[in-house]
Amino acid sequence: MNTVLVVFVILLVLKLGTGIVLDLLNVRYAQARAGEVPESFRDFIDLPTYQKSIEYTAAKTRFGIVSDLYDAAVLALVLLLGILPWFYELFSAWFGYGIWGQALVLFLVGLVLGIPSMPFDYWSTFHLEERFGFNKSTKKLWIIDKIKGTILGFAIGYPLLALLIYLVSSAGALWWVWGFAVFFLFQLVMVVAYPMFIMPLFNKLEPMEEGDLKTRLFALADRTGFKAQTILVLDGSKRSGHSNAFFSGFGRFRRIVLYDTLIEQMEPDELEAVLAHEIGHYKLGHIPKMMAMAALTSFGMFAVLGWLANADWFVQAFHFSAAQEGQIGIVPVLLLFMLLSGLVTFWLSPLSSRLSRKHEYEADAFARDAMGSYAPLSQALRKLHKENLSNLTPHPIYSSFHYSHPTLVERESSLRVQS
Ligand SMILES: [Zn+2]
Numbered sequence: 001m002n003t004v005l006v007v008f009v010i011l012l013v014l015k016l017g018t019g020i021v022l023d024l025l026n027v028r029y030a031q032a033r034a035g036e037v038p039e040s041f042r043d044f045i046d047l048p049t050y051q052k053s054i055e056y057t058a059a060k061t062r063f064g065i066v067s068d069l070y071d072a073a074v075l076a077l078v079l080l081l082g083i084l085p086w087f088y089e090l091f092s093a094w095f096g097y098g099i100w101g102q103a104l105v106l107f108l109v110g111l112v113l114g115i116p117s118m119p120f121d122y123w124s125t126f127h128l129e130e131r132f133g134f135n136k137s138t139k140k141l142w143i144i145d146k147i148k149g150t151i152l153g154f155a156i157g158y159p160l161l162a163l164l165i166y167l168v169s170s171a172g173a174l175w176w177v178w179g180f181a182v183f184f185l186f187q188l189v190m191v192v193a194y195p196m197f198i199m200p201l202f203n204k205l206e207p208m209e210e211g212d213l214k215t216r217l218f219a220l221a222d223r224t225g226f227k228a229q230t231i232l233v234l235d236g237s238k239r240s241g242h243s244n245a246f247f248s249g250f251g252r253f254r255r256i257v258l259y260d261t262l263i264e265q266m267e268p269d270e271l272e273a274v275l276a277h278e279i280g281h282y283k284l285g286h287i288p289k290m291m292a293m294a295a296l297t298s299f300g301m302f303a304v305l306g307w308l309a310n311a312d313w314f315v316q317a318f319h320f321s322a323a324q325e326g327q328i329g330i331v332p333v334l335l336l337f338m339l340l341s342g343l344v345t346f347w348l349s350p351l352s353s354r355l356s357r358k359h360e361y362e363a364d365a366f367a368r369d370a371m372g373s374y375a376p377l378s379q380a381l382r383k384l385h386k387e388n389l390s391n392l393t394p395h396p397i398y399s400s401f402h403y404s405h406p407t408l409v410e411r412e413s414s415l416r417v418q419s
Contacts, residue, residue, distance in 0.1 A: 002317050003317075004313070004314065004317035004318070005079075005080065005317055005318075008079065008340065008343075009076070011340075011343040011344070012072055012075065012076060012343060015072075015342075015343050015346045015347075016068060016069070016072045018346075019068055019346075020065055020068065020069075022395075022397065022398050022401060022402070023061045023064060023065055023398075024061075024065075025395045025397065025398060026057075026061065026391075026394055026395040026398035026399075027057060027058050027061045028395075029393060029394070029395035029398075030054045030057050030058070030391055030392075030393050030394065030395075031054060031058065033054075033393050034050075034051055034054045037050045038392070038393065040409060040412075041392055041408075043382075044382045044383075044386060045382075045386050045392070049386060049389075050392070052132070052389060053385075053386075053389040053390065053391060053392060054391070055132075056132050056389040056391075057389075057391040059128060059131070059132070060128065063120075063123070063124060063128050067117070067120045070116075070117075070120065071116075071117060074116045074117075075339060078113065078339070079318055079336075079339065082318075082319035084109070084318065084319075084320075084332075084335060084336070084339070085318070085319045085320045085321075085332070087109050087112055088105065088109060088320065088331065088332060088335065091104070091105040091108050091109060092105050092331075095108075097327045097328060098328075099162050099165050099166050099169065099328070100162055102165050102328055102330075102331045103158055103159075103161040103162035103164075103165055104158065105331055106161050106165075106331050106334060106335065107153075107154060107157055107158055107161060109335055110157075110335075110338065111150065113339070118146075122142065125137055125142060126139070126142075129240065132389060133241060134240050134241040134242055135239075135240060135241075136237055136238060136239055136240055136241055137238070137239040137240065141238070141239065145202065148201060148202065152198065152201065160182075160186060161334075163182060164179055164182065164183075164330075164334075165328055165330055165331070167179050167182070168309065168328060168330040169328050169330075173306075174306070175306065175309075176302040176303060176305050176306030176309070177302070177306075179302050179305070179306075180298055180299050180302035183298055183302070184294075184295050184298060187291065187294060187295075187298070188291065191248060191249055191250065191287065191291065192248075192249045192250070192253040194248060195232075195248045195249060195255040195257060196249075196253065196255070199234070199257075203234050203235050203236070203238060204234070204235045204238075205232045205233070205234050205257065206232060206233050206235075207231075207232060207233070208231060208232075208233055208258075209233075212268070213263070213268050213271065216268050216272060217231060217271065217272060217275050218231075220272050220275055220276060220279075220370065221275070221279065223370070224276065224279050224283065224370050225283070226256075226279045226282060226283075227254075230254055230255050230256060231256045231258065231275070232255060232256070232257050232258070233257075233258050233259075233260055233263065234257050234258070234259050234260065235260050236259035236260055236261050236262075237259075237260050237261050237264075240261075241261060241387075242259075242261065242388050243259050243261035243262035243264075243265055243384065243387055243388060244259045244261075244262060245257065245258045245259060245262055245274050245275070245277075245278055246278065247278040247279075247281045247282055247286075247287070248287070249287070250287050250288065254282055256275065256278045256279070256282075258271070258274070258275070262274065262384075265383055265384075265387050266380060266383060267379070269371075269376040269379075270376050270377075270379050270380035270383065271380070272371065272376060273367050273371050273376035273377035273379075273380045274367075274377070274380050276366065276367035276370040276371055276377070277363045277364060277366070277367040277377060278363070279366070279367075279370070280362065280363035280364070280365075280366030280367055280370075281359065281363045283366060284359070284362050284363065284366060286359045286362075286363070289355075289359070290355070290356075290359075293352065293355060297345075297348070301337075301341065304337075305333065305334070305337055308333050308336075308337065309329075309330055309333050314333070314336070315329070315332045315333060315336065318332075318336055320332040349401065349402065350400060350401045352404075353400070353401065353402060353403055353404050354400070356404040356405070357403065357404065357405060357406045360404075360405050360406055360411070361406060361411070361414050364377060364411055364414065364415055365414070365415070368415050374412075374415040374416055377415060378412055378415055381408055381411055381412070382408065385408050390408070392407075392408055392409075394407060
């Protein structure tokens with residue numbers, strides 16, 4: 001076995017091991033507190049609901065561990081047994097080694113690699129989520145979603161991949177800088193296009209219904225200097241009982257999306273607080289900041305790609321043969337990169353989670369100041385946690401590693417600090 005494969009196996013085991021240790025730590029931590037509702041939650045959650053939230057956490061964790069083990073086994077098999085080059089060569093023999101042919105090969109191999117995880121996706125929706133009363137999707141809708149997602153992925157991905165392969169073959173040694181520029185532009189477009197064109201393919205996005213609630217929310221938007229026409233309601237209840245709200249886009253193309261499930265659950269002043277929080281994300285420039293962070297990451301990734309593109313030892317270690325004269329050899333590199341990058345980026349997730357949590361604290365403070373009190377947001381957060389059966393007592397190491405939002409306790413204590 002060569003060095004590259006040894007390094008691969010070590011990285012895989014380290015990631016898997018760390019993930020599972022964190023999972024177990026987290027679940028034990030919650031289960032150790034299942035006997036009674038901790039003091040700080042007694043005001044809003046009863047014992048049965050609290051215990052159900054721990055059970056939900058445990059069930060999701062078990063499912064996550066099994067699916068991580070399975071994914072790792074599939075990845076190891078695909079890479080160690082030469083299955084990846086086998087598929088690559090099979091599809092390349094059909095579609096050729098030209099730019100469009102290779103883009104198609106890349107897309108199709110990606111599609112095939114996605115098949116093994118589909119049963120897990122199905123199980124998660126129709127067993128796990130179903131058992132806790134969250135699933136509202138039907139098998140028909142699930143299948144339609146998969147088909148739509150694949151077609152959409154093809155419509156967007158195919159030309160983009162072809163462009164990338166074209167750059168490799170004609171932009172010289174610094175092709176990866178161009179690749180990065182194209183990719184970053186694409187990300188910018190997606191931030192705007194996602195809520196405007198892609199979400200409507202899966203969900204209904206509508207302006208708020210006339211009435212007291214709309215008047216109140218629009219008045220809040222006015223007061224905080226946010227153009228209110230861009231507040232939309234999404235029929236999240238079509239698929240899941242989970243509730244949410246988010247902000248996306250920038251400038252004229254910004255959108256705040258409230259799930260119908262959220263509107264159902266909350267009192268008007270709580271909804272106002274949630275809206276104020278989302279407006280906070282906009283006012284405080286969180287999207288541009290996240291985009292800058294994403295740009296930095298993808299620049300690094302493309303630099304690595306540019307280096308690997310010339311490293312024959314890399315693809316050969318995974319049983320690919322070196323590119324022949326006149327062939328574009330980048331697709332094996334891209335495939336391997338796609339499969340392997342997670343082994344490295346996993347260790348960066350605490351960093352991006354941390355930045356995201358910092359933004360959440362800032363948006364919370366903005367909402368508190370806009371509402372003139374911490375109470376409505378605090379109430380809203382409590383309800384969100386309760387209704388979504390969120391884990392109220394995650395292990396501190398687990399939450400600092402994985403959580404994009406601070407825990408309820410952390411958010412409430414930060415809200416109470418006067419700014
Ligand atoms: Zn937020």
